[in-house]
Amino acid sequence: MSFPWAKHYEPKQPLMRWLDEKLPLPRLVYNAVGAGYPVPRNLNYFWNFGVLAGAALAVQIITGIVLAMHYAANGAVAFDSVERIMRDVPSGWFLRYAHANGASMFFIVVYTHIARGIYYGSYKAPREMVWLLGVVIFLLMMATAFMGYVLPWGQMSFWGAQVITGFFSAIPGVGETIRVWLLGGYAPDNAALNRFFSLHYLLPFVIAGVIVLHIWALHIPGSNNPTGVEVKGPQDTVPFHPYYTAKDGFGLGVFLIVFASLIFFAPNLLGHPDNYIPANPLSTPAHIVPEWYFLPFYAILKAFTVDFILPAKLWGVLAMFGSILLLFFLPWLDKSPVKSANFRPTYRLFLIVLLVDVLVLGYLGGAEATPITVLLSQIAAGYYFAHFLVVLPIVSAMERPRPLPNSITEAVLKGEGGTSLAQTAAHGSVLPGHNSPAAAE
Amino acid sequence: MLSFASRFLARNLNLVVGAGFLFALLLGIFSTVGGMLHDEPVHSAEHEFHLKPREAGLQSAGLFGTFDNQQLQRGFQVYKEVCSACHSLRLVSFRDLAALGYDEGQIKTIATDWQIEQPSVNPETGEPATRKNLPSDRFPLVFANDVAARAANNNAVPPDLSLMTKARDDGPDYVYSLLTGYSAQPAELLRKFPEAKTPEGLHFNRYFATLNLAMAPPLTGDDQVQYQDGTRATVDQMAKDVAAFLTWTAEPNLQKRHTWGVAAVIFLLIFTGLAFGAYRNIWRGMKH
């Protein structure tokens, strides 16, 4: 690892020494998530979400593998095979609800993780590669989640597949050919269901691979922190284990409480009733909506209503993909040398607007299309693009950041280190001594 | 090279792309506002007269809901004597009725006596035939296929009821409200929307999404079924009971789920408390 004061692995038991000589796997783990990885001492709870995202992926892979032992990817029996899991397979209902709600938990965690990265400037040099790999993971997650939602072969599954593959028909000239190729037919059917199942099983392992790269890239500069000031010396860091393993254990507990509450008390809260109706190619549900985690993008898609050089449908599709793809350019759109928005008052204001904007887009994505909601989603989509492509470059060139602390340790001693987004948003400055053990205990 | 590309992107392309999107959206906004100014807001009868379901107040509702087996058996009786003439229950097996408190013998009798038999094959000729239901069988389909269902029901397919309470918003309340929600069309509706008069062969019901459904009121009067437990079979009671039964058919593990959930959350609360204590102890003295 890059910090010279990082602890070195010294196997204590003979077995571990033997293993370490032949295959230094214990060393790798020690350096990645053990005592050998020095981490800034001032991370707040938002830094729990990376580990939680890993946990969510693990939950999805484990429950997914066992569900695949019972699921049948054939249009004639897929819906019934899921219901058989719910009724006849021992604990099947638990596994299926865990998988369905696990997807939502994964997105909750990853959206928080992304928001933290944006707020604290974790995408900036020297961590651009961490960010780029993160956006790749996000795209893979979206593809996986979409294909997974098709598998139960309910009404929303079917019409979701129909609508999403319909995006590709917006491409001029070859669009319809591509759509038919994607589906293996003129409408979603067995061919589509089988390839979606195959890819839905494959992609999570690809995600796991990219996560390894994501963590690898992270370990070269080391973790960012709430001040955005880089680590200067040993006094700025603590070893990942036991400090952050303990904190992540607590975070995992909270995550699991929320997760278990969803599974056991409101398993269908985030789903849609129409998906308990078997797929019917001859009847479209009155109100097609994607899963909640796609709603902001769906709102952007629907916001484009006027043909302007390109057809409105193509604008919508371009904008929807563009709204994600522009995240790839974020490290270069934001030219401010200051990372943490805690020290960028103007930018922070716009970030809060962006957060509200995305929440509004999420609401509008699920709302019925009336002139008012269309108008609002046009304004909200406009701000989304304006934020990244206009506001961000201009603000980062013009604003005057607050003075940065000289080091993490200095910030900690002044009580600024662990300030969270909410606290700073509320106070603008921080109560002295807020994070000292004396005050907290 | 990278820095050149990035500088170029940051300085120019972002503004071009951004301007494109924004201009397209701006045109959209003009057209939307224009549309709002020109067109009268559209109101429909559904929009004004459709009602959200009334609460059935079932024991299975809420976070810790449980099943009342007595009520489920009554609901099953209503299903059997009223609904099952048209509606199938194809995802539920006769053996599942054990969860309602029926014993093996009763289930066998229910299966054997079920009016519609299981499709089967004549062992001698190989031609399609039927046989008596077994406890291991799922409830047989009422109509062999949608075409037959349509032909027998004035061109409307009676939906399968296995998942009905999960396939509608507030499903149990919806079933209860729909069954008790038939009425004559309000005069106000006919005055405002003369074209929304219920067509011949349909029935007006304010809890149905389009206000008019093909199903005639199935629960026509009190004591339509004879409950064995002495409960008076009012229309309201029958509607509640069958809603409770259909809650069970859609989510047979509801009660077990709630029990597991309480145990899981208590366990996790203790774990999280311990983990928090361990976290605070490990960080003691470390200002952060």
Add this chain to the structure above:
Amino acid sequence: MATDDDQHVPAGGATALDGGPDNPRRRDYLSIGAVAFAGVGAGVIALPLINQMSPAADTLALSTTEIDLSAIEPGQAIKATFRKQPLFVRNLTPKEIAEADAVPLSDLRDPQTLEERTKTGKNNWLITLGVCTHLGCVPLGAGEGENKGPFGGYFCPCHGSAYDTAGRIRSGPAPQNLHVPEYAFTSDTVVTVG
């Protein structure tokens, strides 16, 4: 730990109190407790993951089979299915019963009398799984005109195990007699297997 605590912790009453001598023990208990709970939780969560592979409720519901015996003449056998496995139901002739009873138990690899393998008073009804106890092939002999093997019962073509008229192993590699499943006569002509 990479950091020097004293350098950063400001003097304060609460901190001094927390640093008391018994605290390392409390710290250990909390950590051990949390890890132990995590271990128990992982164990509990493993149960449904393992248990989901057991036969599902619909599979278990099929685990009894009713067989109508009225059409089986003496000397005939039928193949039925029980738990998705072949089941041989054979109506033995008096001659076959006599042959089976004539074999001394000491000659048998898996000593059992015909009486033990059938129901009292219904000795002519031999009901066995049609699964060779060697490696699970289906023996011949239940169908019309099939090779009944040297002992007049069943003959497994895979590795040459031969069974007698009581379904007992007489030669070949199979270690045991053909298995007799649990069954009961629900009437004179109907048996329920399983």
